[in-house]
Each structure stands twice: as C-alpha cells, then as structure tokens.
Amino acid sequence: MSETILETKGLTKYFSNKAALENFDLQIPRGCICGFVGRNGAGKTTAIKLMLGLLKPTAGSSEMLGCDSMSLTPKIRQRIGYVTEGHRLFRRMTIAGLESFQKPFYDNQWDYKFFAEMIDYFELSKKQKIKHLSNGQRAQVSLALALAPHPELLIMDDPTMGLDPAIRRQFLQGMIRLIMQQGRTVLFSSHILSDVERVSNQIVVIDKGRLRAHCSIERFRESIKKVKLSFAKTVPAHIDIEGLLNCRIADNELELILVGTPQEKITRWAASAGAENYEIVPMNLEDQFIEFTEPKKRGKLFQWENN
Amino acid sequence: MRFLALFKKELREAVPWLILATLLLLAISWFMIHMKAYDQSRWHYNAISNGKVIDTYMIFRTDIMLESAVLMFFTSIGLGLSVGIRHFWVPDFTRTWQFLIHRSATRSLILSAKLTAAATVLLCLSIAWLLLAGYAHISERVIVPPESGIVGLGIFYAYLGFIVYLGTALCALTTARWYTTRMFGLFFVFIMFMIILSPTNFTFVFFLTVFFLAVLIIQIYETFLQKEF
Numbered sequence: 464m465s466e467t468i469l470e471t472k473g474l475t476k477y478f479s480n481k482a483a484l485e486n487f488d489l490q491i492p493r494g495c496i497c498g499f500v501g502r503n504g505a506g507k508t509t510a511i512k513l514m515l516g517l518l519k520p521t522a523g524s525s526e527m528l529g530c531d532s533m534s535l536t537p538k539i540r541q542r543i544g545y546v547t548e549g550h551r552l553f554r555r556m557t558i559a560g561l562e563s564f565q566k567p568f569y570d571n572q573w574d575y576k577f578f579a580e581m582i583d584y585f586e587l588s589k590k591q592k593i594k595h596l597s598n599g600q601r602a603q604v605s606l607a608l609a610l611a612p613h614p615e616l617l618i619m620d621d622p623t624m625g626l627d628p629a630i631r632r633q634f635l636q637g638m639i640r641l642i643m644q645q646g647r648t649v650l651f652s653s654h655i656l657s658d659v660e661r662v663s664n665q666i667v668v669i670d671k672g673r674l675r676a677h678c679s680i681e682r683f684r685e686s687i688k689k690v691k692l693s694f695a696k697t698v699p700a701h702i703d704i705e706g707l708l709n710c711r712i713a714d715n716e717l718e719l720i721l722v723g724t725p726q727e728k729i730t731r732w733a734a735s736a737g738a739e740n741y742e743i744v745p746m747n748l749e750d751q752f753i754e755f756t757e758p759k760k761r762g763k764l765f766q767w768e769n770n
Numbered sequence: 771m772r773f774l775a776l777f778k779k780e781l782r783e784a785v786p787w788l789i790l791a792t793l794l795l796l797a798i799s800w801f802m803i804h805m806k807a808y809d810q811s812r813w814h815y816n817a818i819s820n821g822k823v824i825d826t827y828m829i830f831r832t833d834i835m836l837e838s839a840v841l842m843f844f845t846s847i848g849l850g851l852s853v854g855i856r857h858f859w860v861p862d863f864t865r866t867w868q869f870l871i872h873r874s875a876t877r878s879l880i881l882s883a884k885l886t887a888a889a890t891v892l893l894c895l896s897i898a899w900l901l902l903a904g905y906a907h908i909s910e911r912v913i914v915p916p917e918s919g920i921v922g923l924g925i926f927y928a929y930l931g932f933i934v935y936l937g938t939a940l941c942a943l944t945t946a947r948w949y950t951t952r953m954f955g956l957f958f959v960f961i962m963f964m965i966i967l968s969p970t971n972f973t974f975v976f977f978l979t980v981f982f983l984a985v986l987i988i989q990i991y992e993t994f995l996q997k998e999f
Contacts, residue, residue, distance in 0.1 A: 517868055518998045537772075537874035545872045551865040553779070564779055567771040568874040 473523035498659030501669035544614030581607035599630035619651035776883030799838035846931030854938025896928035
C-alpha cells in the first residue's frame with residue numbers, strides 16, 4: 464500500500480456561523496496527481512489553507528507528510544511547494560530578486576539550473592519586475608518558484624485561473640514536467656475540467672464544503688451517466704432508479720442523471736417503466752461535473768433559460 | 771541565512787520611506803538651523819558692536835535644534851506609521867501573506883525580521899539626527915551648539931517612532947472590526963503620548979515607554995502566531 468502524504472480527518476471550518484468546510488475526510492497517496500474541483504465558494508481554497516496550516520480548523524485535523532498542519536515545521540514546509548491563488552508575489556521585486564529571496568529557505572534543495580530553464584522556457588527575463596508582468600507571466604514565475612526546490616508535494620490553488628488557453632497549456636506543460644519526476648505528489652484546484660482530465664489521475668469533488676467524490680478520473684467518468692428514455696405515452700410519475708441524481712422531463716422523454724448505476728439495472732428499470740427505448744448520452748468531464756454538483760432546487764431561472 | 775533573506779526583504783520595503791523621512795528631516799532642519807544661526811550671529815554682532823550688556827538668555831533661550839527636534843518627533847512618528855502600514859497592512863491588500871508565511875521559517879522568525887527591519891530604519895533616522903547634531907556642533911555659523919539633552923531627545927523620538935510602528939502592526943494584525951478593538955494598538959500609543967507630553971520626569975516617561983513597548987511586543991507576537999492568513 465502506498466504511503467499517505469496528505470490526510471484530513473473530519474476537517475471543519477466555520478466563518479462566523481457559516482460552514483465553509485464540513486467533515487472533510489481526504490487521503491492522498493504519494494505519487495498521486497489530484498485535481499481538486501468544485502464550484503465557486505465550494506471550499507477549495509479554505510481546504511487548501513487548512514491543510515497548509517494557514518487557517519485554524521474549527522474541528523477535525525489535517526496531516527501533511529506525517530506532520531499536523533497546525534504545527535508544520537520549517538523542514539516539512541521545505542518539502543511542500545505552494546502556488547497561491549492569484550499568484551500573489553512581491554510586486555516590487557524582480558524575478559532574480561524573488562529567486563534570491565526564495566532560495567535561502569531551501570538549503571541545498573534549490574535547483575538554479577531548473578529555475579533558469581523554466582524562466583527561459585516561459586520566455587521571461589530575470590530582470591523583469593513582478594509588477595510589470597501579466598497575470599499569466601506571474602503564474603509562470605509562481606510555478607517556477609514552487610518547482611525549483613523539487614518539492615515532494617506541490618499544492619496549487621487554482622493555478623490556471625485567468626490564463627488564456629495558450630499560457631494555460633504552457634503552464635500545464637510545466638506541471639507535467641514536475642509530474643514526470645518520480646514520486647512527486649500534486650494537489651491542484653481548478654475550475655477547468657479539461658485541465659484536470661489532462662493532468663491528473665485522481666479527482667476530488669467538493670461541493671458546499673463537503674467532499675462529494677474522491678476517485679480516479681476513469682471511475683468518475685464511468686460512474687456518471689446521462690440516460691435518455693423515450694416513452695410512447697406519458698413519463699412515469701414515480702422514478703425510483705438506483706443512483707438517481709437528477710431528472711428532466713420533456714414531453715414524453717425522460718432524461719436521467721445517474722451515479723454508479725450499472726448498465727443492467729438501467730435496462731431493467733427502463734423495461735419496467737415502459738420505455739420504448741433508451742440511450743446513454745456521452746458526456747465530457749465538465750458536463751459530468753456540472754450535473755454532479757448542480758443544486759437540486761434553484762431559486763429561479765435566468766430569463767434566457769425560460770426561452 | 772533565512773533571517774537575513776527575510777530581513778533584507780522587509781528592509782527593502784521600508785527604505786523608500788526612510789529616504790523620504792531622512793531627506794525631509796535633513797533638508798528642513800538644515801534650513802532651520804541656518805535661520806537660527808543667522809539670528810544668533812546677528813544678535814551676537816549687534817551686542818558686541820554696541821558694547822551693550824544684554825540678556826544672553828533672551829537671545830539664546832531656545833536651543834538651535836529645538837525646532838528640529840519637533841520635526842524629528844513628527845518625522846519618526848510618520849516613519850513608524852508608514853513602515854507599520856507597509857509591513858502589516860499592505861500584505862493584506864496585496865494578499866501576499868500566504869506567499870510569505872508558507873516557507874521554511876517559523877512565524878516568529880518572520881515577525882522578528884519585520885521588527886528588526888523597522889528598528890533598523892528608525893535607528894538610521896536617529897543616525898541622521900546625530901549627523902545633523904554633529905553638523906550643528908562643527909559648523910562655524912552656529913555660535914551656541916546644541917545641548918546634549920536636545921540631541922538625546924531626538925533619539926528618544928526615534929524610539930517613540932518604533933512604538934508607533936508596533937501600534938500600527940497590532941492594529942493590522944487584529945481581526946476585530948475597526949470600530950471595536952481593532953484600533954486598540956494605536957489608541958494605546960495615543961494614551962502613551964498623552965502621558966509623555968504632560969509634564970512628568972524623564973525617568974518615569976522612559977520606564978513607561980518600556981512598559982508600553984513590552985505590552986505591544988507581547989501582544990503582536992501572540993497575535994501573529996495565532997493569526998489566520
């Protein structure tokens with residue numbers, strides 16, 4: 464069994480009386496590339512900050528590299544790379560200045576050559592000041608700074624936010640470079656599901672502060688299905704199929720979103736409900752994620768949704 | 771090495787404010803010293819040429835650096851406030867706390883680098899003050915050089931600037947709402963100034979400031995270690 468590098472147990476965080484994260488249990492094994500996805504305000508940043516000991520949990524605990532998050536020692540922090548949300552760096556420093564600020568914290572770990580290569584790869588100059596860089600360029604500097612000491616665990620909070628597709632691709636290439644180095648573990652939050660699918664082998668879905676899914680990408684892809692059933696007359700009033708997440712009725716067609724329902728059960732239910740035929744509609748990861756995290760009851764529709 | 775890296779970063783952020791404060795202090799004080807020196811020499815010349823016995827206390831009743839000391843008071847307070855804002859408020863606005871905190875250094879080391887940088891900045895201001903006093907001593911234009919008491923007062927003002935820095939830091943670190951206890955740090959400093967500026971003896975004032983300094987440092991240390999970023 465592979466070693467657990469990150470573990471949370473019942474991690475809970477309340478801001479005033481609002482729960483940002485509730486009873487969050489997560490285990491990430493060494494060498495795993497984990498995409499951390501959730502809607503805006505789902506609790507991704509809060510979870511990351513709690514794991515890094517930047518926030519204090521209301522309840523529960525979190526461990527990183529075998530050390531409690533609230534008492535991470537400098538030695539442990541040295542082994543964890545962190546790319547902050549929005550790539551906030553010291554604006555008045557140059558890239559070279561940031562490098563010389565950063566390297567004393569990594570003893571002999573700092574890889575000058577790797578950092579220079581990364582900066583070169585991103586077509587940046589070390590003389591450039593952070594305040595003169597675009598959002599995408601800051602993201603690249605941020606990644607280079609996090610990767611240069613070759614951390615065992617890399618945590619990135621929405622690293623591709625606000626980047627154009629070309630820069631995003633370049634950024635992901637940089638990430639893949641790290642992943643190629645054996646034994647590295649990456650946890651990165653993102654809204655862009657195609658990035659998650661491209662890079663990661665595990666997916667963690669968080670919704671309204673609660674862990675909804677943690678599995679391999681393949682399993683997630685296989686589990687969520689959209690099934691379209693056609694009925695000769697009316698759609699049955701009572702739908703009691705296993706793993707039902709959502710359903711939509713239009714005329715005599717029924718659309719079901721199912722989680723983890725085996726094919727034979729779908730066939731059996733379709734027959735028992737009197738469906739003329741049914742088909743499993745292919746979905747991409749983004750569609751699956753949206754369906755998976757869609758609120759059950761939304762207050763009201765936007766005007767264009769009514770039309 | 772780690773402390774040095776942190777210290778250099780904090781010092782670098784404070785240096786523009788130090789340069790501004792020092793230039794202001796030196797330029798205005800130089801002008802004030804020269805004006806005062808001109809007054810002194812005029813009275814001195816008149817008294818000698820007329821062969822009168824005059825009340826020298828009336829002529830030289832104020833020290834040549836007294837006005838400069840007042841300026842030093844406001845400059846050091848301004849510098850303490852500016853550096854405090856730069857070190858503890860600006861990272862809130864620019865959201866750089868996470869980047870600073872997540873590194874292989876303890877929070878106490880990060881805080882001590884900030885405090886040492888601020889103390890260094892105010893020490894530099896007091897060195898500028900000493901240079902100014904040195905100039906007033908060696909300048910041929912100045913007939914009566916400044917008294918050591920006034921020079922010492924300037925250094926004491928630089929120390930008060932550091933206390934203002936601590937007050938600002940405490941305000942920034944406290945998470946309470948601004949209309950409740952958030953301003954406690956600066957309010958505490960204000961109370962200290964009210965006591966200092968009332969006629970009391972210097973020893974009492976000095977020990978009082980040491981007490982205030984200790985309270986602020988303990989409070990800042992505790993708050994910084996417990997703070998959520």
